[in-house]
Amino acid sequence: MNIRIYNARIITMEENRDIFLGEIHVKNNRISYVGDNKNAPKEIWNRDIDAQGNVIMPGFKNAHTHSAMTFLRSYADDLPLLEWLNEQVFPMEAKLTPDDIYHLSKLAIMEYLTSGITANFDMYLTPDTIAKASRDCGYRTVMVGGLNNFSQSFEDMERWYNEYNNPEDLVTFQLGFHAEYTNSKENLEKLAALAHKYKAPICAHSSESKSEVEGCIERYGVTPTVLFDKLGMFDYGGSYYHCIHMTDEDIEIMAKKGIYAVTNPASNLKLASGIARIDDMLKAGIHIAIGTDGPSSNNCLDMFREMFLTTGLAKVKGNNASAVSADQVLKMATVEGAHAMGLKDADILAEGKFADLIMIDLQWPNMQPINNIIKNIVYSGSKQNVKMTMVNGKILYEDGNFFIGTPANEIYQKANEIIERMKK
Numbered sequence: 104m105n106i107r108i109y110n111a112r113i114i115t116m117e118e119n120r121d122i123f124l125g126e127i128h129v130k131n132n133r134i135s136y137v138g139d140n141k142n143a144p145k146e147i148w149n150r151d152i153d154a155q156g157n158v159i160m161p162g163f164k165n166a167h168t169h170s171a172m173t174f175l176r177s178y179a180d181d182l183p184l185l186e187w188l189n190e191q192v193f194p195m196e197a198k199l200t201p202d203d204i205y206h207l208s209k210l211a212i213m214e215y216l217t218s219g220i221t222a223n224f225d226m227y228l229t230p231d232t233i234a235k236a237s238r239d240c241g242y243r244t245v246m247v248g249g250l251n252n253f254s255q256s257f258e259d260m261e262r263w264y265n266e267y268n269n270p271e272d273l274v275t276f277q278l279g280f281h282a283e284y285t286n287s288k289e290n291l292e293k294l295a296a297l298a299h300k301y302k303a304p305i306c307a308h309s310s311e312s313k314s315e316v317e318g319c320i321e322r323y324g325v326t327p328t329v330l331f332d333k334l335g336m337f338d339y340g341g342s343y344y345h346c347i348h349m350t351d352e353d354i355e356i357m358a359k360k361g362i363y364a365v366t367n368p369a370s371n372l373k374l375a376s377g378i379a380r381i382d383d384m385l386k387a388g389i390h391i392a393i394g395t396d397g398p399s400s401n402n403c404l405d406m407f408r409e410m411f412l413t414t415g416l417a418k419v420k421g422n423n424a425s426a427v428s429a430d431q432v433l434k435m436a437t438v439e440g441a442h443a444m445g446l447k448d449a450d451i452l453a454e455g456k457f458a459d460l461i462m463i464d465l466q467w468p469n470m471q472p473i474n475n476i477i478k479n480i481v482y483s484g485s486k487q488n489v490k491m492t493m494v495n496g497k498i499l500y501e502d503g504n505f506f507i508g509t510p511a512n513e514i515y516q517k518a519n520e521i522i523e524r525m526k527k
């Protein structure tokens with residue numbers, strides 16, 4: 104479908120380009136024009152959308168999540184990280200089937216759409232059924248391996264990497280492992296070799312809790328970041344999720360290797376894991392993206408809350424109200440997330456890029472007056488302001504309605520059936 108959106112305040116997220124009033128054209132799954140009304144090509148469109156002065160901008164990128172953990176939303180709460188994992192999460196996950204993960208991922212996709220999230224970086228147990236859920240919904244997902252001592256294998260990892268490695272597809276895959284403390288050293292060494300074989304980045308949870316770092320030092324005499332560096336695991340870059348208990352040496356290594364830090368502030372607060380050194384990492388030249396983490400530890404998949412917490416906690420951490428501006432945070436939630444996920448064609452609004460975009464409704468009290476639109480989005484924005492979410496040129500969510508191939512009530516019913524079965 105070819106779509107024209109006009110009378111819009113456009114935030115392209117290009118460097119040094121201000122917000123302007125204009126229009127954007129979508130042909131099939133790509134953007135064909137972004138600019139003012141005067142110079143726009145005159146064509147016949149399948150649909151003309153009057154944005155009525157609302158904002159059109161790139162969709163948010165959820166750079167770390169476990170989508171199918173929707174089944175544990177509000178089930179395993181009020182516990183510290185390792186107790187939460189070992190006593191609540193892991194035993195329940197053992198009861199999941201691949202088909203469960205398919206249906207539970209759809210529920211998460213619905214929530215991403217309501218939050219203006221047009222792509223997610225999903226680490227979970229069965230990539231094949233995650234891929235099917237995303238494709239069936241028309242949603243963009245980058246899957247990442249979650250290798251550990253108990254699930255997934257190197258053969259699976261290599262197969263997934265080769266099978267889901269077409270950048271034109273809605274679904275792609277990156278190498279990854281759960282964490283240092285859930286993997287043997289042999290696992291880590293083999294994964295490092297796989298990364299070198301394909302000259303590929305790796306992603307993993309790292310330095311999320313104090314006990315995790317202390318355990319690694321006990322086992323190997325160094326922090327997780329130093330251990331990974333010694334093993335050559337991130338020689339081709341990648342992403343660390345959480346990055347809370349980082350030493351100065353850890354930060355230096357991340358900057359040197361071009362490793363992204365993906366912060367998950369709501370989950371980190373709820374699990375009492377700590378507050379990441381966002382401002383210090385930025386000053387060191389580290390690129391930072393934002394993720395929600397899973398809906399069991401968060402419990403919602405809301406990029407607006409994550410953006411506000413990213414800047415708010417950084418200001419408190421450094422005792423500096425000027426730290427980590429709204430502009431920096433919006434870039435983390437869009438451009439930096441896209442780059443961390445390998446989505447170079449879904450980072451900004453420009454001709455030839457994927458048509459992954461959202462409309463932010465300014466006609467709400469929390470968006471008025473319009474003194475500074477970007478600060479309104481980061482400091483006072485909420486999910487109620489997401490009027491439309493488009494992925495790959497298709498509108499999947501608009502004015503409270505979903506267009507993902509399955510009725511919402513069927514997805515809700517299936518999710519409840521799954522958790523009720525697992526409680527027995």
